[in-house]
Amino acid sequence: MLEKAVLNRSLAKKIRRKISHEEKARLKWGYVFIAPTIFGMCVFVLAPVVFGLIISFTHWDIITPMRWAGLSNYKKIFTSDPLFYQSLRVTFYYAIASVILTNILALFLATLLNAKIRFKSFFRTVFYIPTIVPLIAAIVIWSFIYNPEYGLLNSLLGLFHIPPQNWLYNARLVIPAMIVMSMWGAGNNMVIYLAALQGVPRHLYEAIDVDGGGAWRRFWNVTLPMISPMIFFNFITDFINSLQTFAQGQIMTDGGPNNASLFYILNVYNQAFTNNAMGYAAALAWVLFIIVAICVGLIFRFSNRWIYYEGGEA
Amino acid sequence: MVEFRRRQNLGGKIGLYALLIICTIMMLFPFYWLLRSAFMSSREIFSVPMKWWPSHLLWSNFVDTFQDAPFALYFRNTIFLVAVNLIGAIFSNSFIAFGFARIRFKGRNFWFACVLLTMMIPSIVMFIPQFIGWKELGAYNSYWPLTLPSFFGNAFFIFLLRQFYMTIPIEYDEAAFMDGANYFTIYRKIILPLSKPALVTVGVFTFMGTWNDYFNPMLYLNNQKLWTLQLGLQSFMGQYTSSWQLIMAGALITLLPMLIVFFFAQRAFIEGISLSGVKG
Numbered sequence: 047m048l049e050k051a052v053l054n055r056s057l058a059k060k061i062r063r064k065i066s067h068e069e070k071a072r073l074k075w076g077y078v079f080i081a082p083t084i085f086g087m088c089v090f091v092l093a094p095v096v097f098g099l100i101i102s103f104t105h106w107d108i109i110t111p112m113r114w115a116g117l118s119n120y121k122k123i124f125t126s127d128p129l130f131y132q133s134l135r136v137t138f139y140y141a142i143a144s145v146i147l148t149n150i151l152a153l154f155l156a157t158l159l160n161a162k163i164r165f166k167s168f169f170r171t172v173f174y175i176p177t178i179v180p181l182i183a184a185i186v187i188w189s190f191i192y193n194p195e196y197g198l199l200n201s202l203l204g205l206f207h208i209p210p211q212n213w214l215y216n217a218r219l220v221i222p223a224m225i226v227m228s229m230w231g232a233g234n235n236m237v238i239y240l241a242a243l244q245g246v247p248r249h250l251y252e253a254i255d256v257d258g259g260g261a262w263r264r265f266w267n268v269t270l271p272m273i274s275p276m277i278f279f280n281f282i283t284d285f286i287n288s289l290q291t292f293a294q295g296q297i298m299t300d301g302g303p304n305n306a307s308l309f310y311i312l313n314v315y316n317q318a319f320t321n322n323a324m325g326y327a328a329a330l331a332w333v334l335f336i337i338v339a340i341c342v343g344l345i346f347r348f349s350n351r352w353i354y355y356e357g358g359e360a
Numbered sequence: 361m362v363e364f365r366r367r368q369n370l371g372g373k374i375g376l377y378a379l380l381i382i383c384t385i386m387m388l389f390p391f392y393w394l395l396r397s398a399f400m401s402s403r404e405i406f407s408v409p410m411k412w413w414p415s416h417l418l419w420s421n422f423v424d425t426f427q428d429a430p431f432a433l434y435f436r437n438t439i440f441l442v443a444v445n446l447i448g449a450i451f452s453n454s455f456i457a458f459g460f461a462r463i464r465f466k467g468r469n470f471w472f473a474c475v476l477l478t479m480m481i482p483s484i485v486m487f488i489p490q491f492i493g494w495k496e497l498g499a500y501n502s503y504w505p506l507t508l509p510s511f512f513g514n515a516f517f518i519f520l521l522r523q524f525y526m527t528i529p530i531e532y533d534e535a536a537f538m539d540g541a542n543y544f545t546i547y548r549k550i551i552l553p554l555s556k557p558a559l560v561t562v563g564v565f566t567f568m569g570t571w572n573d574y575f576n577p578m579l580y581l582n583n584q585k586l587w588t589l590q591l592g593l594q595s596f597m598g599q600y601t602s603s604w605q606l607i608m609a610g611a612l613i614t615l616l617p618m619l620i621v622f623f624f625a626q627r628a629f630i631e632g633i634s635l636s637g638v639k640g
Binding site: 075077091097098101155169172174175180187190191230238240241286292314324332334 | 376380384393394410455463465466468475480482489492493542544568590594597604608610611612614615619633
C-alpha cells in the first residue's frame with residue numbers, strides 16, 4: 047500500500063513537472079505568436095491615443111514648441127465655437143438618418159432575396175456591387191448625378207415637370223442628398239441580414255401559419271425578433287462609421303453651403319491642417335470619442351428591452 | 361379556396377419580381393450614368409435635354425484621361441501598395457490568429473480582449489497623433505505610414521481568422537506533436553494550408569481597403585509622384601471641373617480593377633461579410 051502511494055506521488059510530481067514544462071512552452075510560443083499585435087497595439091493605437099490626449103491640453107502648431115493650455119481647448123469647444131455645434135448637428139443628422147434608412151433598405155432587399163425566387167444570385171450581386179465602388183469614384187458619380195444643369199436627377203425630375211434643384215448647393219438638400227448616396231451602399235448589410243434570415247428556424251413560421259397570420263405578422267412576430275441582435279450589431283457599427291464621414295463633405299461640397307455639410311471630421315481636419323491648431327483639433331477628436339462612447343453605452347444599456355437573444359440573455 | 365390561394369400566390373410573385381426589378385434598376389442607375397457619361401463627347405454630355413446614350417462610344421476619352429493626368433503612374437503606385445499590404449496582412453494576421461486560436465496560455469484572453477477593444481476606438485482620435493508621429497520620424501511623403509501597420513495585425517482580420525482556425529480539429533495539432541513538430545511547424549504546415557479560404561477573404565478585404573483608401577494617402581502623400589488612384593482621381597476632378605466625360609472615364613478606370621477582383625472572388629466577399637456579422 048505504502049509503496050503504491052509513494053509511487054503515485056512521484057508519478058504525480060513527474061506529471062506535474064511535465065505539465066508545468068509544457069505550460070511554460072505554451073506561454074513562450076503563445077507570446078511569440080501574438081507579439082506582433084501587442085507591438086502593433088502599443089505603437090499604432092495606445093501611443094497615439096495617449097499622445098492625442100496629451101496634445102489636446104496644449105496649443106501646438108507643430109512648428110513652434112508646444113504650450114500648455116490646460117483645459118482651455120475644451121472650454122473653447124463648448125463655450126465659443128459655433129463650428130463645433132454646427133458640425134456635431136450635421137454629423138448626427140447624417141449618421142442617424144443614414145443608418146436607419148440604409149438598414150431599412152438592406153432589410154427590405156434581404157427579405158426580397160430570402161423569398162423563393164429565381165436568379166437569386168444575380169439579384170444579390172447587383173444589390174451588393176455598389177458597395178465595392180471606391181468612395182472617390184462614388185463621389186464622382188454622384189456629384190454628376192446631382193449636377194444642377196446636366197445631372198441625371200434633375201433630368202429625370204424634368205420628365206415629371208419638377209423644377210431642377212441645386213442638390214449639393216442648397217443647405218437644406220445637401221445632407222439628404224448625401225444620405226441617398228449612402229443608401230446606395232446598403233448591400234453590405236443586406237448580405238448580413240440575408241445570412242441572419244436564413245438562420246431563422248422554419249418551425250417558427252409554421253406556428254404562425256397554423257394560427258393563420260399573414261406575411262406582415264410573420265415578419266413582425268418572428269423575423270424581426272429573431273434577427274434583432276443582427277440589426278443591433280449593424281446599427282452600432284454603422285453609426286460609429288457614419289460619424290466618421292469625411293470625404294463626401296471635403297470633396298463634394300467643401301463643407302458648404304454655409305457649413306451645411308461640415309462633417310465633424312472635416313472640421314477636425316480643417317482645424318489641424320488648415321489652421322494648424324493641432325491641440326485644438328485633438329481636443330475636438332476626444333470630445334467626439336467621448337460622445338460616441340456615451341451614445342454606444344446608452345444604446346447597450348437600453349438594448350436588452352427590445353433585442354431577443356436566443357438561449358437567454360447574452 | 362385553393363384556386364384563390366393560387367391566384368393570390370401568383371399576384372404575390374408578380375409583385376415580388378416587380379419590386380426586385382425596380383430595386384435592380386435603382387441600384388444600377390448610377391453605373392449606367394457612369395458608363396454613358398464616360399463614353400460621351402463634351403458636346404453630348406452638356407446637351408439639354410439630356411441624351412440617354414452616346415451616339416457612338418468615344419473610347420478616346422480614356423486615352424485623353426491617361427494623357428491629361430499620370431493615371432498609369434497612379435496605377436503602379438496603387439498596385440505596389442496593394443501588394444505590400446497583401447503580404448503584410450496575410451502573414452501577420454494568420455500568424456497572430458494562430459496564437460489566439462491554437463495555443464492555450466496565460467494572458468491569452470486578456471490580449472484578445474485588448475485586440476477586440478481596439479476595434480471600438482474610432483480612428484478619429486488617432487489620426488492627428490499618428491500623423492505627427494510619422495512626420496517626426498521623417499516618414500511624411502513616404503509609403504511607410506500606408507504599409508507598415510499592416511504587418512502588425514488588424515483586429516478584424518485576427519478575429520475572422522481565429523474564428524476559422526477554431527473550426528479545424530485540434531487532433532491535427534496533437535498528432536503533429538507526436539511526430540515532434542513545434543507550434544511554428546504546425547502553423548506553417550497544417551493551419552496555413554487549411555485556412556486558404558479564410559486567407560482569400562483577408563486578401564480580398566485588404567485589396568479593397570488599400571485600393572479604395574483615400575483618407576490616409578491624402579494625409580501622408582503630398583508628392584504627386586507617390587499618389588494613388590483615388591488621390592489622383594480626386595485631384596483630377598478638381599482640375600477638370602468642366603470635362604465631366606474625362607472625370608467619369610477616370611472614375612471608371614479606378615473602379616474597373618475592383619469590379620474584376622469582385623467577379624473572381626465573389627464568394628470570398630460575401631462569406632467574409634456574413635462572417636463579420638457572426639460576432640453580433
